[in-house]
Amino acid sequence: MHVAIIGLGLIGGSIAKTLKKNSDWFVSGFDISKETLDDALKCGAIDSVWSGEEAIDADITVLCAQPTVSVEFLRSHIGLLKKGSVVTDVCGVKEWVVENCGKICDENGLYFVGGHPMAGKERSGFKNSDENLFNRASYILTPVDSTDENAFNVAKLYVETLKCAKLTVTDPKTHDRLIAFTSQLPHVIAGAYVKSPSCLDRKGFSAGSFKDVSRVATVDERLWTELFMKNKNMLLNEIDGLIEHLTAYRNAISDGDEAALSDTIRKGRIIKENDLLNTDERK
Amino acid sequence: MHVAIIGLGLIGGSIAKTLKKNSDWFVSGFDISKETLDDALKCGAIDSVWSGEEAIDADITVLCAQPTVSVEFLRSHIGLLKKGSVVTDVCGVKEWVVENCGKICDENGLYFVGGHPMAGKERSGFKNSDENLFNRASYILTPVDSTDENAFNVAKLYVETLKCAKLTVTDPKTHDRLIAFTSQLPHVIAGAYVKSPSCLDRKGFSAGSFKDVSRVATVDERLWTELFMKNKNMLLNEIDGLIEHLTAYRNAISDGDEAALSDTIRKGRIIKENDLLNTDERK
Numbered sequence: 001m002h003v004a005i006i007g008l009g010l011i012g013g014s015i016a017k018t019l020k021k022n023s024d025w026f027v028s029g030f031d032i033s034k035e036t037l038d039d040a041l042k043c044g045a046i047d048s049v050w051s052g053e054e055a056i057d058a059d060i061t062v063l064c065a066q067p068t069v070s071v072e073f074l075r076s077h078i079g080l081l082k083k084g085s086v087v088t089d090v091c092g093v094k095e096w097v098v099e100n101c102g103k104i105c106d107e108n109g110l111y112f113v114g115g116h117p118m119a120g121k122e123r124s125g126f127k128n129s130d131e132n133l134f135n136r137a138s139y140i141l142t143p144v145d146s147t148d149e150n151a152f153n154v155a156k157l158y159v160e161t162l163k164c165a166k167l168t169v170t171d172p173k174t175h176d177r178l179i180a181f182t183s184q185l186p187h188v189i190a191g192a193y194v195k196s197p198s199c200l201d202r203k204g205f206s207a208g209s210f211k212d213v214s215r216v217a218t219v220d221e222r223l224w225t226e227l228f229m230k231n232k233n234m235l236l237n238e239i240d241g242l243i244e245h246l247t248a249y250r251n252a253i254s255d256g257d258e259a260a261l262s263d264t265i266r267k268g269r270i271i272k273e274n275d276l277l278n279t280d281e282r283k
Numbered sequence: 284m285h286v287a288i289i290g291l292g293l294i295g296g297s298i299a300k301t302l303k304k305n306s307d308w309f310v311s312g313f314d315i316s317k318e319t320l321d322d323a324l325k326c327g328a329i330d331s332v333w334s335g336e337e338a339i340d341a342d343i344t345v346l347c348a349q350p351t352v353s354v355e356f357l358r359s360h361i362g363l364l365k366k367g368s369v370v371t372d373v374c375g376v377k378e379w380v381v382e383n384c385g386k387i388c389d390e391n392g393l394y395f396v397g398g399h400p401m402a403g404k405e406r407s408g409f410k411n412s413d414e415n416l417f418n419r420a421s422y423i424l425t426p427v428d429s430t431d432e433n434a435f436n437v438a439k440l441y442v443e444t445l446k447c448a449k450l451t452v453t454d455p456k457t458h459d460r461l462i463a464f465t466s467q468l469p470h471v472i473a474g475a476y477v478k479s480p481s482c483l484d485r486k487g488f489s490a491g492s493f494k495d496v497s498r499v500a501t502v503d504e505r506l507w508t509e510l511f512m513k514n515k516n517m518l519l520n521e522i523d524g525l526i527e528h529l530t531a532y533r534n535a536i537s538d539g540d541e542a543a544l545s546d547t548i549r550k551g552r553i554i555k556e557n558d559l560l561n562t563d564e565r566k
Contacts, residue, residue, distance in 0.1 A: 118490040138487050168487035178488040181481035186492035189472060191551025192528035196521060198464035199554060203562055204421050204451035205461040207401040209469035212495035217555035221548035225541055232536055238479060239533045243526055245475035250522045253515055258508055265504035268474025271482060272500035279486055 003158065004028045004050055004058035004081075006073055008036050010121060011090050012064030013129025015162065016045040021131045023161050028058060036126045045129070055080045060158050062115075063089040063101070066223045067230055071100045078108045086154045088115045092179060093230040094142045094172035102144065111151030114142035114172060116179070117164065122218045139164040142172045180234035187224060188239060190217035284308045286441065287333055287341035287364075289356055291319050293404060294373050295347030296412025298445065299328040304414045306444050311341060319409045328412070338363045343441050345398075346372040346384070349506045350513055354383045361391045369437045371398045375462060376513040377425045377455035385427065394434030397425040397455060399462070400447065405501045422447040425455045463517035470507060471522060473500035 003019060005012045008031040016027050029046035031037050040046045050056050061081055063070035070089050081087065087105055091097045091114075098114040105112035119137035121128055139159045143152050159167050170178075193199075194217045202210060228235055245264075252261035286302060288295045291314040299310050312329035314320050323329045333339050344364055346353035353372050364370070370388055374380045374397075381397040388395035402420035404411055422442045426435050442450050453461075476482075477500045485493060511518055528547075535544035 118488065120490065137490060140488065166487055170488075175488070178481055178485055181479050182485050182489040182493040185476070185479075186496045188529065188532045189476070189496060190492075190555070191548055192525055192532060193468070193472070194551050194554045194558065195528045196464050196468075196524050198461055198521065199558060201461055202465050202558075204449055205401065205423065205453075205458070206465040207403065207420060209473075209499050210465040212498055213469045213472060214555055214558070215495055216492050217551045218559075219548065219552065221545045221552060224548050225545040228532075228536055228544060229539065229541060232539070236533060236536055238481065239529055239536075241479050242475055243529055243533070245478045246471065246522055246526055246529075249471045249475060249511075250519060250526070253511055253519055253522075256512065256515070258512060261511060262504045262508040265474055265502065265507050268477050268500045269502065269504060271477045272473070272497055275477065275482065275485075275497070276501075 001025045001060065001157075002028065002058045004030065004056055004061045005046065005064055006030045006061060006070070007064035008040050008045070008126045008129070009064060010124045010126070010128050010133075011117065011119075012062070013040065013045060013126040014119070014131065014133040015062060015064065015090070015117075016040060017043075017129060017131035018134055018162050020044055020046075022163055025161065028056060031126075039126055052077060052080070055082075057082050059085050060154060061085065061087045062158075063087065063091075066226050067091045067093060067097050068226060070097065071104070074101055074104050078104055078110065081110060083109045084111070086111045086113060086151045088113050088141075088155050088158070090115060090117055092116060092183065092227045094175040096230045098142060098144060098172045102146075106146075111148050113147060113152055113155035114175075115155065115159070116140045116142070116175065117162070118183075122216050124220060134162050134164045136165050138166040138168050140168045140170060140175055142170060142175050144171065176231050177234050180231055180238045184228060184231060184235050185238045185242060187216050187219055188228075188235070189242070190214050193217070284343065284440075285311065285341045287311045287313065287339055287344045288329065288347055289313045289344060289353070290347035291323050291328070291409045291412070292347060293407045293409070293411050293416075294400065294402075295345070296323065296328060296409040297402070297414065297416040298345060298347065298373070298400075299323060300326075300412060300414035301417055301445050303327055303329075305446055308444065311339060314409075322409055335360060335363070338365075340365050342368050343437060344368065344370045345441075346370065346374075349509050350374045350376060350380050351509060353380065354387070357384055357387050361387055361393065364391075364393060366392045368393055369434045370395045371424075371438050371441070373398060373400055375399060375466065375510045377458040379513045381425060381427060381455045385429075389429075394431050396430060396435055396438035398438065398442070399423040399425070399458065400445075401466075405499050407503060417445050417447045419448045421449040421451050423451045423453060423458055425453055425458050427454065459514050460517050463514055463521045467511060467514060467518050468521045468525060470499050470502055471511075471518070472525070473497050476500070
């Protein structure tokens with residue numbers, strides 16, 4: 001199997017390293033940085049550099065850039081990719097990407113299957129990529145009604161070769177609704193949280209909960225502006241819900257209503273305890 | 284040195300175990316649960332049980348219960364404690380506790396020094412106590428103008444014997460202002476966050492950021508209702524600030540204003556990056 005990785009950042013670099021670790025697949029890499037390509041070749045993350053200027057016979061092409069860049073790359077390079085091959089991506093929003101990439105592939109005799117590995121770090125770039133990034137992660141694939149079954153099976157084989165902890169298969173809309181909650185909202189929270197003036201004086205006054213809530217405030221604004229904007233309605237719904245629930249705490253405290261405050265803390269505790277019972281995340 | 288630990292829960296139990304690990308101090312324990320006392324004796328966390336009914340010659344008494352329970356215990360047992368000895372506590376709010384316990388000690392010839400170890404787990408009880416809980420933690424002491432210097436030095440010696448990573452000395456009001464941000468607000472966020480209906484479907488769609496933000500939603504509502512209510516104004520100020528900053532994200536997304544959204548993500552990133560530069564928490 002020949003896989004082409006487009007963009008050797010944190011995710012693309014980790015995919016390349018993991019495929020090389022787990023299989024004898026041939027991995028080609030494309031990146032705008034010559035230094036990154038040199039590093040990737042040197043450490044064995046890729047077998048070969050693809051210039052993006054000649055035809056490539058990859059069976060699977062993995063777009064590892066942010067949504068607009070991934071779509072534009074596919075549009076401008078589709079003629080160089082092998083007819084009948086499978087294209088997938090790693091973007092954090094799926095409806096917009098699947099619609100656009102699906103159309104480009106359809107019109108050119110290739111197959112698109114949307115994907116999203118649920119793994120990351122608060123630091124980006126090939127230098128932070130890691131052959132163990134996906135060990136405990138879910139990988140989400142988002143086929144649609146028109147997705148070719150053979151193409152889906154090839155995408156599945158690729159995910160299985162990464163040896164992620166779990167493969168989740170869902171439709172793009174469900175993906176975007178749940179990711180708005182599990183991933184995008186925590187990134188909004190982190191950035192809003194650290195803007196408190198108290199953050200400047202917090203040294204010597206903090207423990208795990210400060211660190212956990214603020215961790216992902218370091219994300220890149222170019223990528224996340226696009227992810228948030230391309231999932232506008234789902235994310236707005238989550239932010240509004242959060243503000244409503246925060247306001248319940250706020251009003252109970254302001255009113256000195258201990259019963260109401262205790263009740264809202266208790267409800268949160270029960271939801272989280274049930275969540276832990278239904279998953280293996282306590283480990 | 285003889286230390287009496289009042290309440291052998293997560294924090295009291297961990298203090299007892301840590302003192303026994305690090306020193307030859309004699310540790311007495313009081314708890315309302317006979318089973319906990321038996322467990323603590325058996326594993327060597329305490330040398331002796333204090334019934335709370337006879338006089339005790341401890342040099343330091345550490346109140347390890349929630350604020351009202353700690354104050355009421357001190358009020359009802361002060362006659363059994365040694366004149367001139369030092370009393371401290373571990374409560375997450377300091378103005379209210381220091382005012383009340385300080386008065387009781389003053390009137391009875393003992394010395395009070397407020398304390399707060401910045402360590403915890405999302406699970407409570409002696410069974411979760413740990414002789415390594417304080418290894419990487421700050422321990423905050425909150426003397427006031429009238430605090431006796433010798434008494435403060437005894438409290439300091441006790442903290443040093445725990446071998447925490449850092450001793451922070453501040454006034455009760457500064458403590459309460461900063462803890463509202465570093466600890467209480469993340470607990471409010473966690474409980475509000477998990478109330479999204481999406482939380483019920485999140486299995487297979489989540490990664491580290493979900494786990495981090497929701498982790499402390501499991502806290503006990505009796506303790507935290509009291510901690511929030513006894514730090515009402517400081518916490519309200521933080522919740523209101525957070526809602527304001529969340530609303531900035533909300534409005535930028537709703538307006539489709541990419542520049543404003545990018546700007547607010549960028550500002551959060553810069554604050555967090557500076558915070559990491561100023562501390563050693565990247566390790």
